[in-house]
Amino acid sequence: MSDTPYKWRWVALFVILAAEVMDLLDSLVTNIAAPAIRSDIGGGESTIQWLGAAYTLAMAIGLITGGRLGDIFGRRRMYLIGAVGFTLGSIACGLAQEPGQLIAARAFQGLLGAVMLPQGLGILKEIFSEKEQATAFGMFGPVMGLSTVGGPILAGWLVDADLFGAGWRMIFLINIPLGLFAIAGGLAFLPEWKSARAVRLDLVGALLAAVGSALMIYPLVQGREHDWPAWAFGLIALSVAVFGFFGWYESRRSRTGGDPLVEPSLFAKRGFSGGMVLGLMFFSAMTGFWLTFSLYTQLGLHYSPFKAGLAGIPSSIGMVVAFVLSQGLQRFGRKVMHAGLIVMLLGVGGLIVTLQLAGTGVTPWELIPALAVTGFGMGLVMAPFFDTVLASVEPHETGSASGTLTSVQQLGAALGTAILGTVFFERIKTTDFIKAEQFTLGVEIAMLVVVFAAVFLLPRHARPQGETEAGPQDGEPVAAAATPSAPELTA
Numbered sequence: 001m002s003d004t005p006y007k008w009r010w011v012a013l014f015v016i017l018a019a020e021v022m023d024l025l026d027s028l029v030t031n032i033a034a035p036a037i038r039s040d041i042g043g044g045e046s047t048i049q050w051l052g053a054a055y056t057l058a059m060a061i062g063l064i065t066g067g068r069l070g071d072i073f074g075r076r077r078m079y080l081i082g083a084v085g086f087t088l089g090s091i092a093c094g095l096a097q098e099p100g101q102l103i104a105a106r107a108f109q110g111l112l113g114a115v116m117l118p119q120g121l122g123i124l125k126e127i128f129s130e131k132e133q134a135t136a137f138g139m140f141g142p143v144m145g146l147s148t149v150g151g152p153i154l155a156g157w158l159v160d161a162d163l164f165g166a167g168w169r170m171i172f173l174i175n176i177p178l179g180l181f182a183i184a185g186g187l188a189f190l191p192e193w194k195s196a197r198a199v200r201l202d203l204v205g206a207l208l209a210a211v212g213s214a215l216m217i218y219p220l221v222q223g224r225e226h227d228w229p230a231w232a233f234g235l236i237a238l239s240v241a242v243f244g245f246f247g248w249y250e251s252r253r254s255r256t257g258g259d260p261l262v263e264p265s266l267f268a269k270r271g272f273s274g275g276m277v278l279g280l281m282f283f284s285a286m287t288g289f290w291l292t293f294s295l296y297t298q299l300g301l302h303y304s305p306f307k308a309g310l311a312g313i314p315s316s317i318g319m320v321v322a323f324v325l326s327q328g329l330q331r332f333g334r335k336v337m338h339a340g341l342i343v344m345l346l347g348v349g350g351l352i353v354t355l356q357l358a359g360t361g362v363t364p365w366e367l368i369p370a371l372a373v374t375g376f377g378m379g380l381v382m383a384p385f386f387d388t389v390l391a392s393v394e395p396h397e398t399g400s401a402s403g404t405l406t407s408v409q410q411l412g413a414a415l416g417t418a419i420l421g422t423v424f425f426e427r428i429k430t431t432d433f434i435k436a437e438q439f440t441l442g443v444e445i446a447m448l449v450v451v452f453a454a455v456f457l458l459p460r461h462a463r464p465q466g467e468t469e470a471g472p473q474d475g476e477p478v479a480a481a482a483t484p485s486a487p488e489l490t491a
Contacts, residue, residue, distance in 0.1 A: 006126075006191055009127040009132075011189045012123065012124070012127060012189045012190050015181070015182060015186055015190060016120035016121070016123065016124060016182075016190075017139065017140070018178050018181050018182040018185065019083060019120055019182045020140065021178060022086060022090075022113075022182070023086075023113050023116075024144065024147035024148070025151045025155075025174075026109060026113075027052075027055065027056065028148070028290075029151060029154070029155035029171040029172075030051040031052065031291050032152050032156050032159070032298075032305050032309050033155050033156075033159050033168045033171050034047075034048040034051050034052075035048070035299060037051065037102070037168050041096065041098055042098070042099060043099035045425045046222055046225050048291075049221045049291075049418060049421040049422070050103045051102070051106060052287070052413070052414075053221060053413075053414040054104075054106040054107040055106045055109055056410045056414040056417070057110065057213060057217055057410070057411065057414040058107040058109070058110030058114070059110035059111070060410035060411040060413075061210040062112075062115060063117075063118065063406050063407045063410060064205075064261055064404070065202070065206045066082075066115050066118045068201060070118060070193075072201060074192050075119040075122050075123050075193045076119070076123070076192040076193065077192070078116075078119045079115075079116055079190060080183060080186050080187065082114075082119065083116050083182045083183045085108070085115065085116075086113050086116055086175070087175060087176060087179030087180070087183065088108075089105050089109035089112055090109060091172070091173070092104075092105035093105040116182075118403075123190055123191070123193060127191060148319060149316040149317060149320065152309035153306070153313070154174075155171045156304070156306035156307070156310070157309070158170040159305040159306070160305055160306040200259045201259075202258070202260060204249065205249060205253065205260065205262070206261060208242060208246040209243075209407075211242050212239050212242035213411055213414075215236070215238050216235075216239040216415070217415065219231070219235040219236055220236070221417075247264070247267070250264050251264040260400075261400075262400055262404050263397045263400040263401070266400065266404065270392070271391065271393075271457060271458050271459045272401060273457070274456075274457025275388070275392070275405065275457070276404070276405070278389075278454035278457070279389070279405060279408045280411065280415065281412070282381060282448075282451045283416065284413070284415045284420070284447065285416060285420075285447040285451065286413075287414075287417055288416035288420025289374070289420070291416070291417055291421055291424075292420050292421065292423075292441075293437070294312070295421075295424060296436075296437040297311055300432075300436075300437065301360065307364070311364040312371065314369075314372040315371040315372065315374055315378070318372040318374070318376035318377075319378050322340070322375070322376045322378070322379025322382075323383050326379065326383035329380075329384075331461075333384070333459070333460045333461035334384070334460055336384050337384060337385065337458075338455055339380060340376075340377045340379070341377065341381055342377070342452075343373060343376055343380060344373075344378055344380075345445060345452075347372075347373035347376070348370075348448070350369060350370035350373060351370035351374065352441050352442070354367060354369075355438055388459060388461070390405070391458075419443075420444065423439070423443050424436055424437070427440065
């Protein structure tokens with residue numbers, strides 16, 4: 001980074017924030033709009049799951065190589081390609097006439113989003129001085145909070161308002177002005193940058209990661225509709241084998257002097273490996289919670305999309321409050337995550353009791369206490385997650401570790417949509433919506449218990465960049481955590 005920060009840096013920040021908003025909104029809106037989409041263009045119950053899973057799975061696959069594409073071809077160039085592609089994908093979603101077209105367009109959005117997002121964050125780290133970076137990256141917190149609270153409400157309102165007769169399609173078409181702003185601003189105000197070191201793209205590794213992920217998610221979503229045939233379990237087993245081969249290939253590539261997609265040394269670290277398990281399970285539980293709660297309120301309680309969006313506000317506000325408070329709790333390290341999981345377990349348990357007591361007449365007001373507690377717990381877990389996991393890696397491994405964790409986050413979201421969505425729809429076959437949602441929340445509790453145990457694998461504390469301590473913690477080497485980066489800002 002030059003000694004004189006780029007003069008248009010604050011304008012560039014808002015351009016990049018527009019891209020972040022597009023991604024944050026599109027990761028949330030289909031949970032609210034899914035029933036209306038299915039009612040309009042048809043499709044089975046798995047269509048509802050694929051609307052979210054196609055986007056997050058494609059983004060998980062793309063993020064593995066998205067940042068490296070900017071190193072090779074230039075961050076500004078790849079940002080613009082991603083922004084144009086994401087906007088076109090949004091238009092394709094809004095014009096889709098049948099489920100297959102919409103799901104394909106969602107996957108295209110996810111892939112191009114994975115090209116766009118890492119470039120903007122990388123540019124910000126180049127154009128702001130170290131003193132200004134805290135302020136610049138601090139802008140992402142309020143944007144995340146407003147998007148988390150406002151996204152579902154906006155989606156519900158757009159579906160109910162039926163603007164220009166577009167109905168649910170407007171949740172995607174609203175990306176057009178945002179996309180045009182991101183593109184025009186990128187052309188006018190983002191500087192070009194690429195790595196001075198020649199970096200080789202690991203296409204084989206990327207392909208293996210993509211195949212392994214798809215082989216895992218597809219049977220989990222589609223197996224239920226085919227009454228769980230043998231091929232579904234065969235594909236899951238094959239997925240495990242592909243990931244095993246992926247690990248071997250990455251180790252071999254590293255030994256022979258290549259640029260591996262993921263640094264093999266990361267998996268020898270208990271903190272990082274435990275963080276991957278924790279992240280996969282936690283983000284699965286969190287995403288599955290939002291999906292099934294939205295389906296329950298609309299299909300079971302017959303809330304309108306707008307009312308369903310309003311019903312989730314307490315959880316979103318609780319999450320934002322936890323993000324703010326967590327800044328003063330950093331000294332407690334992983335204990336904050338344990339506390340957050342206990343709070344979240346209490347909230348989910350409270351929701352089960354609320355549904356039992358109130359029955360089919362439950363109102364959004366009666367849901368407020370349990371949802372607010374659940375959201376607060378979610379925020380306490382999410383806020384320190386990436387810094388704590390990255391504390392166990394060496395400085396030269398931080399880039400690879402950050403990208404891998406972000407991909408795990410997105411893969412977890414796809415997995416949660418597949419697993420908890422499948423559990424919910426399976427229970428509906430044999431019982432009513434209340435019992436189906438309660439059973440699904442019970443599975444959620446089991447997943448959170450696993451996450452609670454996995455937290456013990458993490459280092460006790462995250463350390464800011466450049467700070468060291470007297471000795472390693474929990475048997476892990478002392479390492480510097482990353483400065484705010486993609487994982488922390490897209491959580």
